[in-house]
Amino acid sequence: MTEPTAAITPPANLPEKIRHYIGGEFVDSLDGDEFDVINPVTNEPYIRAASGKKADIDRAVAAAKTAFEDGPWPTMLPRERARVLNRIADIVESREDELAEMESFDSGLPITQAKGQARRAAENFRFFADLIVAQVDDAYKVPGRQANYVNRKPKGVAGLITPWNTPFMLESWKLAPAIATGNTVVLKPAEFTPLSASLWPGIFEEAGLPTGVFNMVNGFGEEGFAGDSLVKHPDVPLISFTGESSTGQTIFANAAPWLKGLSMELGGKSPAVVFADADLDAAINATIFGVFSLNGERCTAGSRILVEESIYDEFVERYAAQAKRVKVGLPSDPDTEVAALVHPEHYEKVMSYVEIGKGEARLVAGGGRPEGFETGNFVEPTVFADVMPDARIFQEEIFGPVVAITPFSTDEEALALANDTKYGLAAYIWTSDLKRAHNFSQAVESGMVWLNSNNVRDLRTPFGGVKASGLGHEGGYRSIDFYTDQQAVHINLGEVHNPVFGKQ
Ligand SMILES: NC(=O)c1ccc[n+]([C@@H]2O[C@H](COP(=O)([O-])OP(=O)(O)OC[C@H]3O[C@@H](n4cnc5c(N)ncnc54)[C@H](O)[C@@H]3O)[C@@H](O)[C@H]2O)c1
Numbered sequence: 001m002t003e004p005t006a007a008i009t010p011p012a013n014l015p016e017k018i019r020h021y022i023g024g025e026f027v028d029s030l031d032g033d034e035f036d037v038i039n040p041v042t043n044e045p046y047i048r049a050a051s052g053k054k055a056d057i058d059r060a061v062a063a064a065k066t067a068f069e070d071g072p073w074p075t076m077l078p079r080e081r082a083r084v085l086n087r088i089a090d091i092v093e094s095r096e097d098e099l100a101e102m103e104s105f106d107s108g109l110p111i112t113q114a115k116g117q118a119r120r121a122a123e124n125f126r127f128f129a130d131l132i133v134a135q136v137d138d139a140y141k142v143p144g145r146q147a148n149y150v151n152r153k154p155k156g157v158a159g160l161i162t163p164w165n166t167p168f169m170l171e172s173w174k175l176a177p178a179i180a181t182g183n184t185v186v187l188k189p190a191e192f193t194p195l196s197a198s199l200w201p202g203i204f205e206e207a208g209l210p211t212g213v214f215n216m217v218n219g220f221g222e223e224g225f226a227g228d229s230l231v232k233h234p235d236v237p238l239i240s241f242t243g244e245s246s247t248g249q250t251i252f253a254n255a256a257p258w259l260k261g262l263s264m265e266l267g268g269k270s271p272a273v274v275f276a277d278a279d280l281d282a283a284i285n286a287t288i289f290g291v292f293s294l295n296g297e298r299c300t301a302g303s304r305i306l307v308e309e310s311i312y313d314e315f316v317e318r319y320a321a322q323a324k325r326v327k328v329g330l331p332s333d334p335d336t337e338v339a340a341l342v343h344p345e346h347y348e349k350v351m352s353y354v355e356i357g358k359g360e361a362r363l364v365a366g367g368g369r370p371e372g373f374e375t376g377n378f379v380e381p382t383v384f385a386d387v388m389p390d391a392r393i394f395q396e397e398i399f400g401p402v403v404a405i406t407p408f409s410t411d412e413e414a415l416a417l418a419n420d421t422k423y424g425l426a427a428y429i430w431t432s433d434l435k436r437a438h439n440f441s442q443a444v445e446s447g448m449v450w451l452n453s454n455n456v457r458d459l460r461t462p463f464g465g466v467k468a469s470g471l472g473h474e475g476g477y478r479s480i481d482f483y484t485d486q487q488a489v490h491i492n493l494g495e496v497h498n499p500v501f502g503k504q
């Protein structure tokens with residue numbers, strides 16, 4: 001049984017309120033507006049947060065612009081900026097427990113997984129510290145005639161808009177490359193989960209990041225609110241956004257008048273394809289982890305499992321049995337594998353899909369609220385089998401611990417099913433046939449493929465989706481490209497070859 005009192009004990013260092021952070025100071029909204037932040041276990045408000053509007057974004061962008069124009073951050077040596085980034089990583093690491101406790105309390109993530117995400121956040125800063133020091137740029141020469149080189153410049157004020165799933169880690173994913181390359185930033189964290197972001201100012205100050213380089217405005221995304229105002233601010237030349245595909249479309253349209261640089265990491269409905277020749281134990285473990293880790297609130301979740309007919313019945317039976325053993329528990333319990341979804345609104349959305357699924361397919365595990373969890377956003381790990389491709393639970397992103405399993409009989413059918421969605425973020429392929437694995441990878445419509453592998457990231461590789469899953473790529477040098485302008489400088493080394501115009 002659960003102990004509700006343990007669940008609602010707030011972290012020891014809870015701030016009095018969530019404020020914006022502008023030009024080195026914590027501030028309230030200019031109009032004083034605030035909103036409630038909810039704990040996902042009790043669904044009770046536990047803290048107030050400032051709700052930013054256009055006027056607050058104007059202030060934050062002005063502070064970031066001043067810090068960019070007055071320096072020293074954009075013109076510091078890469079080595080000096082890298083030192084600050086490495087200090088940020090050290091501090092994040094040293095505060096892992098505190099950070100994870102806050103994240104878990106605010107978002108409902110299982111504490112053990114929240115710790116892993118805090119370590120990933122630190123690693124993002126370390127990685128980009130290394131990358132800017134090792135950074136090389138193109139130079140080309142035509143001997144005796146011309147030399148050309150690339151002058152890379154930070155763009156200015158970067159607008160960063162982030163979602164509520166693994167919030168601190170996904171914020172670090174954007175913050176690290178944006179500041180590493182010499183930009184200043186305005187971060188707009190997700191309104192469901194602003195708590196861990198309230199630690200950034202202290203971390204950055206302690207690491208020696210100059211005042212005004214990092215600014216943060218909390219609040220909502222809609223028109224007139226913080227997110228929308230950031231997208232429409234004329235002094236913000238680029239927006240890096242992670243969130244829903246429909247929000248991405250709105251941002252795309254709103255940024256169009258300024259032709260802003262856009263990077264968008266959007267939704268997914270990623271297939272995990274299991275062929276009969278796969279290592280079945282490994283495939284089952286990985287596909288369980290792939291959709292139930294991080295509460296299933298993960299853009300790259302393998303939420304459609306396609307299984308070859310000859311092993312289908314065995315797979316479904318074993319998968320359902322293992323899903324039933326996934327430990328649902330309080331976010332604060334170190335043994336918990338699936339905890340509470342972020343917010344009652346999201347819980348209702350996920351539960352509505354569970355009900356839709358019951359009318360569309362065969363329920364083989366879960367399908368309700370776990371026993372012993374009468375309040376809060378708890379959902380049993382839920383498995384549907386025999387899901388047809390026209391089912392809504394096959395096509396639509398659920399973003400919770402719910403998976404659809406579908407049989408296929410040929411490679412061609414597997415590929416057609418894998419691609420039969422508007423999304424294209426990740427694909428996972430399980431087979432011992434090398435040729436099949438590589439040919440399938442070529443043909444599958446996804447930004448990333450994992451072959452016989454869990455979702456393990458190498459920070460040097462591009463991260464992003466195709467179709468409705470995104471626009472552009474970040475990760476490694478792609479992030480450096482996104483957050484900088486590349487100016488080509490051409491130098492004449494010989495005679496001037498231009499034809500002469502207008503000569504008498
Ligand atoms: N592809 C990826 O890398 C990736 C990663 C994480 C999450 N996601 C996706 O994110 C979604 C879940 O996150 P969410 O519910 O927070 O997404 P969301 O789109 O509702 O919100 C994301 C952020 O955008 C802001 N926002 C909302 N409307 C806006 C507008 N008109 N202008 C500017 N900002 C606006 C929100 O306040 C929030 O900070 C899922 O669809 C998931 O797949 C994708």
Ligand SMILES: O=C/C=C/C=C(/O)C(=O)O
Pocket residue numbers: 165166297298299300301455457
């Ligand atoms: O949830 C969105 C982004 C996730 C990135 C990952 O590497 C992951 O899937 O954990």
